[in-house]
Amino acid sequence: MSGNGNLKKLLRGLNRSKGRFSPFLARYSYVSQRDRLIENFRASFPGVLKVLPLDESVTQIYTTVREYLEDKELDVLMVWGWESLRDINKLLVAMGYVREEFRKHCPLPIVFWVDGKVCRKFIRLIPDFYNWVSLTVFESANDELIDFIQQTSESVYQKALESGAEIFLDYADLGLPESTYQELLEVRQELANREITLKPELEASLEFVLGRLADDFEKTAKEHYQMSLELWQQLNNPLRVAHTYYYLGLWWQSYALRHRAEKNMVFSQASSYLQQSVKGFETLKRPDLVAKFINSWGEVLQILESWVQLETVANRAIELLEPSKPSFRLARAYNFLTECELAKGNCKPAKQLAETAIEIFNNTLSAASVPTSEKDAKTL
Numbered sequence: 001m002s003g004n005g006n007l008k009k010l011l012r013g014l015n016r017s018k019g020r021f022s023p024f025l026a027r028y029s030y031v032s033q034r035d036r037l038i039e040n041f042r043a044s045f046p047g048v049l050k051v052l053p054l055d056e057s058v059t060q061i062y063t064t065v066r067e068y069l070e071d072k073e074l075d076v077l078m079v080w081g082w083e084s085l086r087d088i089n090k091l092l093v094a095m096g097y098v099r100e101e102f103r104k105h106c107p108l109p110i111v112f113w114v115d116g117k118v119c120r121k122f123i124r125l126i127p128d129f130y131n132w133v134s135l136t137v138f139e140s141a142n143d144e145l146i147d148f149i150q151q152t153s154e155s156v157y158q159k160a161l162e163s164g165a166e167i168f169l170d171y172a173d174l175g176l177p178e179s180t181y182q183e184l185l186e187v188r189q190e191l192a193n194r195e196i197t198l199k200p201e202l203e204a205s206l207e208f209v210l211g212r213l214a215d216d217f218e219k220t221a222k223e224h225y226q227m228s229l230e231l232w233q234q235l236n237n238p239l240r241v242a243h244t245y246y247y248l249g250l251w252w253q254s255y256a257l258r259h260r261a262e263k264n265m266v267f268s269q270a271s272s273y274l275q276q277s278v279k280g281f282e283t284l285k286r287p288d289l290v291a292k293f294i295n296s297w298g299e300v301l302q303i304l305e306s307w308v309q310l311e312t313v314a315n316r317a318i319e320l321l322e323p324s325k326p327s328f329r330l331a332r333a334y335n336f337l338t339e340c341e342l343a344k345g346n347c348k349p350a351k352q353l354a355e356t357a358i359e360i361f362n363n364t365l366s367a368a369s370v371p372t373s374e375k376d377a378k379t380l
Contacts, residue, residue, distance in 0.1 A: 007037065010111070010136045011044060014076050017109040018047070021102050023133040024111045027119045029140045029190065030148055030183040034113055037138055038078060047075030054081035061095040066105055077106075080113035083179045088118070089125060096126030115179075116186065142196050145187050149198070152176070152184065153205035156212055161243060161289075171213070181213040204231035208244060211251075222251050242280025246293050249273030253300060264304070271300045278313075291320040295329055298336045311340040331361040 013024060028034040042049060050072065058064050065079065085091055102110075112133070114122065122130045140148075159174055171178050184206065191198065198206065211224030225248045232240040252270035259266060274297035281289040294317045301310040314336035321330040334357035341350035 006136050006138055007040060007044065011041070013134055013136075014045070014109045014111070018075055019107055020109075021106045022109040023102070023129070024109060025119060025122065025130075025133045025135045026111050026113045027135065027137045028113060028115060029138070029145070030115070030187060031177045031179055032148065033138065033140060033144070034080065034115075038080075038113070041078075045076065048073065049076045049078065050074050051078045051080070053084075054079065055084045056086050058085060058091065061091055062098045062101055065102075065110065069106060069108075074108065076109050076111065078111045078113060082114060082118045083177075088121065092121055092125045096129045099129050099132065115183075117182075140187075140190075142191065142194060145191055146196075146198070146202070148187055149184060149206055150202060152180065153202065153209045156209045157205060157243075160212060160247075174213075176213070181210060184210060184213075200231055200235055201237075204228050204235060204237075204240065207231065208240070208247070211247065222248070222255075225251060238280055238284055239286075242277050242284065242289070245273045245277035245280060246296070249277060249300070250296065253296075267300050267304050271297065271304060271306070274300060287320050291317065291329065294320070295332050295336075298333070302336060302339055305343065307340045307343045310336055314340065326360045326363040326367065328361065328364055331357045331364060334360060 010024065010026060013022070026037070028037060038051065050068075052065065052068050054061075054064065061079075065077070069077065082088055119135075122133075156174055156176070163173075171180070188198070188206065205228075207224045207228035211221045211228060214221035214224060225244055229241065229244045229248065232244060249270045249272075252266055252273060256263060256266040256270065274293075278290055278294050278297055281287075281293065294313060298310055298313045298317065301313060314333045317333035317336075318330065321327060321333065334353050338350050338353040338357060341347075341353060
């Protein structure tokens, strides 16, 4: 049955259940699909509908639902957010014990929106409750699943590229729920089960995004980056190759913070990847991208005390960054030169460079702190 057909089926079931407790399970494939379905449902349902999102503060499902329903007059309640629960297994088992309390004190149909993983927990942990519910499975068409991977991959890549080396964007910065990593894996597996193979470009993008969304200290992230790099190399896409080199360098840099005993080897590995990233952007004649990412290489060279190479990198960064436009990147590059002069024992030029770095830093901070117009305020 199509998505629209299933939506109509669920609507009919809810209309027949008005005024009495009737549990429904609505199984979706990924969060954005669920959100779209709920919005479609809001637009189609003629009665009063409310949505209750669960979060980590929930200690009892039944109590949370009943307290939410107090002093409210509504026809249907929808509950979602199971992935946020601290101990979902324990909470589901407790929910199964109070099945009759739902019937006695919650006189309306309730739709529990669940993904495949949570649905399987219902079946395994509270089979009596599961046998009581009406299940609606919202299958996704092949094109819809591929489009989900495509849009997510493009969005993450663009935001990561735009941010440069300024900050490491988390899920909130990327505008994604924390379940996205697992959802992408499940969507790819679903396509594989249907014998659908992703195009190499999309597979390469997906591997990069999976690496970006995985815990950055975990080897899983590195494996995704490595696979993405190999695919982009095979596809002869030098821009994506250079960008993936950067994130592999960043991974090794993060790894080094946890494995200090391997400091020199690990930071040397990071330096190698970051160097290849910068060289890749240079070859592509993308000085804007070189300027964005080169300081990360400089930070590793500073840790390795590779002063000659660091001096070259710092001067290249200063050459690319406009002195007339103060920036934290420019201040950092002058700081690198300060460290190089101190390593040589040249205190006077080191002092002058440090003063320049401080001046640029303060000017940048002032410009960022005091917008000159409403337009400037929106762009900071």
